Each structure stands twice: as structure tokens, then as C-alpha cells.
Amino acid sequence: MKSLIIFIILTGSVTSIFSQIDFYEHPDTTANYNTDNLYKPLYGGDFSLQLGTFTNISLSPKIAFPIGNNAIIGLGGDFIYTSYFKQQNILYGGNVFGQIFPVKFLILHTEAQMLNLPDYSLINPVRIWDLGLYVGGGLKVMLGTKSYMAYLFLVNLNYSASSPFSNPTFRVSFYF
Numbered sequence: 001m002k003s004l005i006i007f008i009i010l011t012g013s014v015t016s017i018f019s020q021i022d023f024y025e026h027p028d029t030t031a032n033y034n035t036d037n038l039y040k041p042l043y044g045g046d047f048s049l050q051l052g053t054f055t056n057i058s059l060s061p062k063i064a065f066p067i068g069n070n071a072i073i074g075l076g077g078d079f080i081y082t083s084y085f086k087q088q089n090i091l092y093g094g095n096v097f098g099q100i101f102p103v104k105f106l107i108l109h110t111e112a113q114m115l116n117l118p119d120y121s122l123i124n125p126v127r128i129w130d131l132g133l134y135v136g137g138g139l140k141v142m143l144g145t146k147s148y149m150a151y152l153f154l155v156n157l158n159y160s161a162s163s164p165f166s167n168p169t170f171r172v173s174f175y176f
Contacts, residue, residue: 039066040066040146045059058080060078062097077095092115097111107137108137109152109154111135112134114130117164130160132156133157135157143174149173150171151172152171
């Protein structure tokens with residue numbers, strides 16, 4: 001009886017070890033793999049929703065274009081609504097970004113972002129454009145053949161008192 005239980009455990013372990021091998025690591029199984037969709041644009045972005053005393057609703061759609069197999073460039077928009085007690089703000093702008101994938105799960109990211117926001121350092125607040133230059137990296141988690149989720153850790157090299165986000169910034173984005 002003990003030997004039968006040990007045999008089942010060992011057989012199950014070997015099966016689970018082999019089930020962890022990805023299909024694209026074997027050239028003979030990728031012969032029928034269609035790579036046409038790898039060069040089509042990626043659509044996605046990030047969003048956030050926080051409700052309460054401080055309300056933050058953010059939507060940042062993005063479109064990216066592959067450059068070869070290991071890089072993308074793209075552009076996006078940024079729409080942010082914030083409310084703290086009775087003070088409400090709307091921020092809007094755009095960004096241009098690039099990502100390089102040195103290995104299949106690692107991302108190197110750079111981004112230039114322009115946001116139009118109110119400047120409260122003056123007696124009469126006016127709207128200004130704030131330039132954010134972000135660099136950083138993160139992890140890429142594949143959700144399909146071309147879809148992925150990006151966990152990014154970014155540092156704003158042009159951080160100032162008028163910058164709307166803390167430095168560094170953690171961002172989660174989706175691309176399909």
C-alpha cells in the first residue's frame with residue numbers, strides 16, 4: 001500500500017513538472033503558430049477609481065505599435081477627475097511612450113507626459129502644462145498571444161511642486 005501511494009505521488013509530480021513547459025520553447029510545436037497578430041497595434045491603457053473624502057477617477061487609453069519582436073512605441077491620452085471636500089479638478093493631457101523587452105517577462109519603459117492642471121501656487125489659480133519625464137521598468141505578464149499586463153515602477157525625472165503624482169509612481173496597465 002505504501003509503495004502504491006509513493007508511486008502515485010511520484011507519477012503526479014513528474015506530470016506536473018512537464019506541464020510547466022511552454023509550447024513556444026519547442027521549435028517543432030511552433031510550426032503552426034500564427035505570428036501575424038504580433039505586428040498589429042495594441043490597444044489598452046490604465047484606469048483608477050477611488051471614491052470617498054478624496055475622489056480620483058482616472059482613464060488613460062493607449063495605442064502601441066510593435067517595432068520588431070522586442071519593442072513598442074505608443075501614445076495615449078490622460079483624463080483625471082479629482083475631488084477633495086469641495087475642491088474639484090480636471091486634469092487632461094497626453095503622452096508618448098516606448099517599451100523594450102530585453103527578456104520575455106521584463107519591461108524597460110520611458111515616457112513623456114504633458115498634463116494640463118491648475119497651479120495653486122499663485123493667488124489666482126491658472127491652468128499650466130506640466131511635463132513629466134518617466135523612466136523605469138517592471139514585469140510583463142502575458143494574457144494571451146499578444147495581450148499582456150504590465151506592472152511598472154516609474155520615476156519622474158522632471159518632478160516639481162506642480163507635478164500631480166507622487167514620485168516614484170507604480171502603474172498597472174493592460175494591452176490587448
